[in-house]
Amino acid sequence: MVSKRLVRPQAPGGSVQGLAGKVALVTGASRGIGLGIAQRLVDEGAKVCLTARKPEALEEAVATLGGPDHAIAVAGKADDPEHRTDAVRRTIDAFGSLDLLVNNAGINPVLSMLVDIDLGAARKIVEVNALGALAWVQEAHRAWMGEHGGAVVNISSVSGVKPAPGIAMYGASKAMLISLTESLAVELGPTVRVNAVAPAIVKTQFAGPLFEGREQEVADSYPLKRLGVVEDVAGAVAYLLSDDASWVTGQTITLDGGVTLAGGH
Known part of the structure; x- marks a missing residue:
C-alpha cells in the first residue's frame, strides 16, 4: 500500500535556489529523515536516487515521490562497495548526472556505555556512519563530481558535538563525520562543497528509544x-545543497531546538 505523500510546511521566502534539474543520491532514504530530504528535493525540482536495505520499502518511497519520472531506488547496504558503485552508475544512467549527495544512512545497534560496548559493534558503527559516508563521497567524486562539481551534505548528530551517554559510540562516529566533512571541504574545493547537519532528537522510528513514552x-x-x-532537517539540507549556500562549505549546522545551549542532550 502506498503511503500518503509527505507534506512539508512552506518556508518563509519560498523555495531555495538552484535545485531544479539537479540530480541527487540520498542514502538511507526509505523512511524518516532520508525520505523527508528526498521529498524536499523532489519538491524543489530535483531528481533523486534513493538507497536503503529493503527493496519493498524503497518501492513504496519511490511511489510516494511520484514514480520513476522523479525518483529511482537501488537497494543494498550502505557499507557494500558493489552497492555504492551500482547506485552511482544507475543514478547517472537514469538521470544524466550526479550533482548532489546526501549521506544519511546510519546505524546504532547498541545502547551502551563505552566501557561496556562490544568492540565488534563499535567497529560496525564507525564503518557505516563515518567510513561508509566517506566511501560514498569517493564514489560520487570518481564517477561525476570530480569533473563536473557538486555538493554533499552529511547527516551527523548533536551527539557528535557534545557527549551523549548511552549512545557515545554513535556520537563518536558522528564526530568523525564532522571532521571528515571539514577535511573534504578543504580538499574538494572549489568545485565540490561539503557540509553537514547535526540534529538533536527528531521524531522518527530510528530515534524512538530516546523519547517514546516520555516525549x-x-x-x-x-x-x-x-x-x-523530518521537515526541519530537510529544509536545512536543501539550503546547504542549493545555490543559496554557494559560499558555504565545511560547516555543520546544529539543528536542536536550542537544547545544547540549555545543557540538555
Missing part, C-alpha cells in the same frame, strides 16, 4: 519545547 518530558528540556520533525 513531552524530553521536549520540555528544549527551549523551543518540541522535538524535531
